[in-house]
Amino acid sequence: MHVWPRALVIVGLVAHASKAHAGGATAAKSAAGSIAGVVSFKGEAPAPKKLVRDSDPVCAATERFNEDIVVTDGKLRDVLVRVTQPPVFDAATLPKQVVINQNQCMYEPRVVGVVAGQALAVQNGDPTFHNVRATLGDQALWNNAHPKAAPAIVKENVGKAGDVVELHCDVHPWMHAYAYVQASPYFAVTNSNGSFTIAGLPPGNYVVEAVHPVLGTKTAKVKIGAGAKAKAKASFTFAAK
Numbered sequence: 001m002h003v004w005p006r007a008l009v010i011v012g013l014v015a016h017a018s019k020a021h022a023g024g025a026t027a028a029k030s031a032a033g034s035i036a037g038v039v040s041f042k043g044e045a046p047a048p049k050k051l052v053r054d055s056d057p058v059c060a061a062t063e064r065f066n067e068d069i070v071v072t073d074g075k076l077r078d079v080l081v082r083v084t085q086p087p088v089f090d091a092a093t094l095p096k097q098v099v100i101n102q103n104q105c106m107y108e109p110r111v112v113g114v115v116a117g118q119a120l121a122v123q124n125g126d127p128t129f130h131n132v133r134a135t136l137g138d139q140a141l142w143n144n145a146h147p148k149a150a151p152a153i154v155k156e157n158v159g160k161a162g163d164v165v166e167l168h169c170d171v172h173p174w175m176h177a178y179a180y181v182q183a184s185p186y187f188a189v190t191n192s193n194g195s196f197t198i199a200g201l202p203p204g205n206y207v208v209e210a211v212h213p214v215l216g217t218k219t220a221k222v223k224i225g226a227g228a229k230a231k232a233k234a235s236f237t238f239a240a241k
């Protein structure tokens with residue numbers, strides 16, 4: 001007779017308990033609740049700084065600006081907003097790949113969320129040579145040459161939930177992107193309007209985390225109710241460090 005190792009049983013119990021805590025229900029992504037809001041930047045936004053890109057004529061053909069902190073009318077781009085104890089989800093319904101393109105010698109988008117198990121595909125839309133070097137903190141992960149017109153670089157295992165994988169190009173040192181590995185698809189990344197919506201959440205109490213690559217992390221508590229109270233709001237404000 002097979003005896004389950006004790007550790008396995010305990011892990012199973014913990015997983016079940018956290019599921020109940022998150023939303024009180026095992027929900028599909030079709031639940032009616034949502035958390036929407038805006039991320040603002042308080043104070044004077046850093047002036048857009050033009051990047052010097054004369055080293056490569058392809059890059060020099062367009063004018064682009066430093067994207068460490070992108071503020072438009074007081075709203076902050078590139079903030080990843082997620083619920084910290086997400087309901088369960090069906091991984092089979094997720095897109096197989098999250099795509100980052102290299103366009104005008106910039107990563108687009110600069111910030112993505114990748115659910116653990118999804119692949120990351122980096123495309124080269126530029127008529128020039130890039131390399132894509134990935135790091136996790138101080139750790140080197142991989143480094144691929146990416147000549148023009150070459151197929152996408154596809155990485156099946158980006159990392160584990162919580163990892164922040166950073167992409168760099170050594171040909172064009174201003175290029176920098178962030179792939180936040182997520183435990184669930186219950187996240188959104190702000191566009192230049194600073195707005196986000198996380199949909200498909202069942203009623204419950206949530207801790208919502210907003211993460212910016214340079215400005216850090218903010219959290220908020222949000223309650224999703226039933227019926228008319230299913231559409232919850234959250235807002236975050238970052239300031240210069």
Ligand SMILES: [Cu+2]
Pocket residue numbers: 105129130131169170171172175
């Ligand atoms: Cu490059």
